[in-house]
Amino acid sequence: xxxxxxxxxxxxxxxxxxxxxxxxxxxxxxxxxxxxxxxxxxxxxxxxxxxxxxxxxxxxxxxxxxxxxxxxxxxxxxxxxxxxxxxxxxxxxxxxxxxxxxxxxxxxxxxxxxxxxxxxxxxxxxxxxxxxxxxxxxxxxxxxxxxxxxxxxxxxxxxxxxxxxxxxxxxxxxxxxxxxxxxxxxxxxxxxxxxxxxxxxxxxxxxxxxxxxxxxxxxxxxxxxxxxxxxxxxxxxxxxxxxxxxxxxxxxxxxxxxxxxxxxxxxxxxxxxxxxxxxxxxxxxxxxxx
Amino acid sequence: xxxxxxxxxxxxxxxxxxxxxxxxxxxxxxxxxxxxxxxxxxxxxxxxxxxxxxxxxxxxxxxxxxxxxxxxxxxxxxxxxxxxxxxxxxxxxxxxxxxxxxxxxxxxxxxxxxxxxxxxxxxxxxxxxxxxxxxxxxxxxxxxxxxxxxxxxxxxxxxxxxxxxxxxxxxxxxxxxxxxxxxxxxxxxxxxxxxxxxxxxxxxxxxxxxxxxxxxxxxxxxxxxxxxxxxxxxxxxxxxxxxxxxxxxxxxxxxxxxxxxxxxxxxxxxxxxxxxxxxxxxxxxxxxxxxxxxxxxxxxxxxxxxxxxxxxxxxxxxxxxxxxxxxxxxxxxxxxxxxxxxxxxxxxxxxxxxxxxxxxxxxxxxxxxxxxxxxxxxxxxxxxxxxxxxxxxxxxxxxxxxxxxxxxxxxxxxxxxxxxx
Numbered sequence: 001x002x003x004x005x006x007x008x009x010x011x012x013x014x015x016x017x018x019x020x021x022x023x024x025x026x027x028x029x030x031x032x033x034x035x036x037x038x039x040x041x042x043x044x045x046x047x048x049x050x051x052x053x054x055x056x057x058x059x060x061x062x063x064x065x066x067x068x069x070x071x072x073x074x075x076x077x078x079x080x081x082x083x084x085x086x087x088x089x090x091x092x093x094x095x096x097x098x099x100x101x102x103x104x105x106x107x108x109x110x111x112x113x114x115x116x117x118x119x120x121x122x123x124x125x126x127x128x129x130x131x132x133x134x135x136x137x138x139x140x141x142x143x144x145x146x147x148x149x150x151x152x153x154x155x156x157x158x159x160x161x162x163x164x165x166x167x168x169x170x171x172x173x174x175x176x177x178x179x180x181x182x183x184x185x186x187x188x189x190x191x192x193x194x195x196x197x198x199x200x201x202x203x204x205x206x207x208x209x210x211x212x213x214x215x216x217x218x219x220x221x222x223x224x225x226x227x228x229x230x231x232x233x234x235x236x237x238x239x240x241x242x243x244x245x246x247x248x249x250x251x252x253x254x255x256x257x258x259x260x261x262x263x264x265x266x267x268x269x270x271x272x273x274x275x276x277x278x279x280x281x282x283x284x285x286x287x288x289x290x
Numbered sequence: 291x292x293x294x295x296x297x298x299x300x301x302x303x304x305x306x307x308x309x310x311x312x313x314x315x316x317x318x319x320x321x322x323x324x325x326x327x328x329x330x331x332x333x334x335x336x337x338x339x340x341x342x343x344x345x346x347x348x349x350x351x352x353x354x355x356x357x358x359x360x361x362x363x364x365x366x367x368x369x370x371x372x373x374x375x376x377x378x379x380x381x382x383x384x385x386x387x388x389x390x391x392x393x394x395x396x397x398x399x400x401x402x403x404x405x406x407x408x409x410x411x412x413x414x415x416x417x418x419x420x421x422x423x424x425x426x427x428x429x430x431x432x433x434x435x436x437x438x439x440x441x442x443x444x445x446x447x448x449x450x451x452x453x454x455x456x457x458x459x460x461x462x463x464x465x466x467x468x469x470x471x472x473x474x475x476x477x478x479x480x481x482x483x484x485x486x487x488x489x490x491x492x493x494x495x496x497x498x499x500x501x502x503x504x505x506x507x508x509x510x511x512x513x514x515x516x517x518x519x520x521x522x523x524x525x526x527x528x529x530x531x532x533x534x535x536x537x538x539x540x541x542x543x544x545x546x547x548x549x550x551x552x553x554x555x556x557x558x559x560x561x562x563x564x565x566x567x568x569x570x571x572x573x574x575x576x577x578x579x580x581x582x583x584x585x586x587x588x589x590x591x592x593x594x595x596x597x598x599x600x601x602x603x604x605x606x607x608x609x610x611x612x613x614x615x616x617x618x619x620x621x622x623x624x625x626x627x628x629x630x631x632x633x634x635x636x637x638x639x640x641x642x643x644x645x646x647x648x649x650x651x652x653x654x655x656x657x658x659x660x661x662x663x664x665x666x667x668x669x670x671x672x673x674x675x676x677x678x679x680x681x682x683x684x685x686x687x688x689x690x691x692x693x694x695x696x697x698x699x700x701x702x703x704x705x706x707x708x709x710x711x
C-alpha cells in the first residue's frame with residue numbers, strides 16, 4: 001500500500017467517523033438495550049426489575065392479542081403495499097404519457113405524500129364520519145359504517161394509507177420512466193410491437209428494479225405502521241386494526257411494561273430485518289438491463 | 291420501535307444535560323394543555339402570580355394535544371429524571387400512578403387543616419394514595435345526559451330516569467318524526483379511554499364495579515356481563531346507531547349538535563357548543579343525570595378532570611406548591627370558568643352569582659358533579675384500562691360474549707399484575 005492510498009484511507013475513515021459514532025449511539029446501543037430489556041420483567045415506576053429469560057416471549061407465543069396484532073400487521077402490509085404498487089405504477093404510466101397538466105398532477109401527488117400521517121388520519125376520520133362524512137353523503141342511503149364495523153375498519157385504514165403512500169411509488173416510477181431513452185420505444189415500434197407488447201416487453205421490465213426498491217421501502221414502512229391506525233381507530237373495534245407497533249406502544253407507554261413491550265419491539269425488529277434481507281437479496285446487482 | 295429508540299436517546303441525553311447555574315430571578319415552569327377558545331385565561335393568571343412574587347418568573351409550556359401523548363411526555367421526562375418543569379397538569383387517572391412512581395411531591399405536610407374541604411370529595415379521593423395527598427384538584431368533568439328538550443316536549447315526555455324509559459322514548463320519537471337521519475341515543479364506544487368510562491357507568495347502574503376495594507377484578511362477573519350485554523343490546527336493537535363502536539366524544543357531540551340525535555352522553559363542555567350562536571340545536575338542549583337500570587341504583591356519571599401536581603425534581607418546591615395553590619384557588623378557578631368551558635372543583639363556585647350569570651347551567655351541574663363517581667383509583671389504572679378496552683369493544687361489536695370477554699381480561703391482567711407483586 002503506498003503512502004498515498006493509506007492517507008486516502010485514513011481520510012475516508014475520518015469522514016465516516018461521525019456517521020459511525022452517530023449510528024452506534026442512536027441505533028446500535030439502544031437496539032441492544034431493547035433486546036436486553038425484552039429479557040426482563042421491568043416496570044420501573046413500581047421498582048420491578050428482574051431477569052425473566054424468555055418469559056416475555058413465552059407469553060407472547062400464547063397471547064391471543066399478540067397473534068391478532070401479528071395477523072393484522074401481515075394483512076395491512078400485504079394489502080396496502082400491493083395496492084400502492086399497482087396504483088403507483090398505473091399513475092406513473094398515466095403521468096408519463098400526459099401532455100398537459102403534468103405539473104399539476106405531480107403537485108397533487110406530492111401534497112398527499114407530504115402530509116403528516118396524523119393529518120391524513122384526521123382527514124379520513126372526517127371523510128368516514130358516519131353521518132356527516134363526505135364518503136357517506138355521496139353514498140346517500142347506503143351509508144357504510146366504516147370504522148365501527150370490525151370487518152370494514154381494516155380496509156378503511158388501508159384505503160387511507162394507500163391514498164397517502166401511493167404517490168411515493170408513483171413518483172419513483174415516474175422518475176424512472178423519464179430516463180428510458182426514446183430510441184427504445186422507436187426500436188420497438190420498428191419491430192412492430194403494439195402498445196401492450198411495448199408495455200409488457202419494454203416499459204415494465206425497465207421499471208422492475210425501481211419497483212422492487214419501492215416495494216422494499218413500502219414494506220418496511222407498512223410493517224412499522226403506527227400513526228394512521230392509532231389516530232383513526234385506536235386499534236379498534238375489538239382490536240381488529242391493532243398492529244404490532246400499536247400493541248408495543250400501548251404496552252410501553254400506557255401499561256408501562258418495559259420488558260414485555262420491548263419483547264414485542266424485538267419481534268417487529270426481527271420482522272423488518274428479515275424483510276429487508278430478503279429484498280436486498282432480490283435487489284443484488286445482476287446483469288444490468290438498461 | 292422508532293419511538294422506543296427515541297425514548298432511550300432522550301433518557302440518555304437528559305442524564306447529561308441540566309444543572310445550569312442559576313442567575314437572577316427564579317423561573318418556574320408550568321406544564322399544561324392550552325385551553326381552546328378566544329381567551330386562554332391561564333397566561334393572565336400567571337402574570338398575576340408573578341406580580342405577587344417579584345423575584346419569580348413563570349413560564350407556561352404547552353403539553354401535547356392528546357391525553358395519550360401527554361402521558362407519554364411525562365413518563366419519558368419523569369423517568370429520565372428531567373428537572374424541566376415544576377408544576378404539572380395531570381389527568382386525574384394518573385395521580386396514583388405518578389405518586390407510586392415517586393415522581394410527585396407529597397403535598398400533605400404543607401396542607402392547612404380544612405384546606406381541602408371546599409373541593410368535591412370525589413376529586414380529593416382521586417388525588418389521594420395511601421392516605422397522602424399528591425395533587426390539588428383543578429377542573430372537573432362528569433358524564434351526563436343531554437336531551438333534545440324540544441322533541442321530548444313535543445311528545446309530552448320527561449327526561450328518562452331509566453334506560454328502559456329512554457329506549458321507549460327513542461322508539462316513540464323516531465316513529466313520530468319519520469326522519470331516517472335522526473338517531474336515538476349516542477355514547478362513546480370507540481376503543482379508547484372513553485369506552486371504559488361508558489362501560490363503568492353501566493356497571494355502576496347495574497350495582498357493580500370493575501375493581502373492588504381489595505383489588506379483585508370484576509368482583510361480580512355476572513352483573514358486569516349483564517351490563518355489557520345491555521350496552522350491546524342498545525346497539526343491536528337500534529336505540530343507538532350502528533356506528534357507536536367508532537364514536538368518541540367529538541364524533542357523537544357533532545352528530546347531536548347537528549340535530550341528528552335525541553339523546554347524548556357527554557361531558558359538560560358540550561353545552562357551550564350547543565348554545566353557540568350558529569348551533570342548530572341552540573336553546574333546545576337540556577341536561578339530566580344519566581339514566582339507571584330499572585330497579586337499580588340511580589345512574590351516576592363518571593368524573594374526570596385535571597389536577598395540579600408538583601414535580602419531585604422541582605428545584606423550588608415551596609414556590610411550586612404556592613403556584614399550584616394559587617392556580618386552584620377560588621379566584622383563579624372563577625377566572626378559568628369565566629374564560630373557558632371548564633368547570634371548577636370548588637363547590638361554592640357553582641352558586642357564585644357572578645359566575646352563574648355567564649354560565650347558567652352551573653347550579654344544575656353541581657348536583658351531577660356531587661353524584662359523580664371516580665374511575666378506579668389505582669396506580670395500575672392505565673394497565674387496567676388498556677387491557678379491558680379491546681375486550682369491551684369486542685362485546686359491543688358482537689364478536690365476543692360478555693362472559694368470555696370478562697374472563698379473557700381477567701386472565702391477562704392477572705399475568706401482568708403478578709409481575710408487579
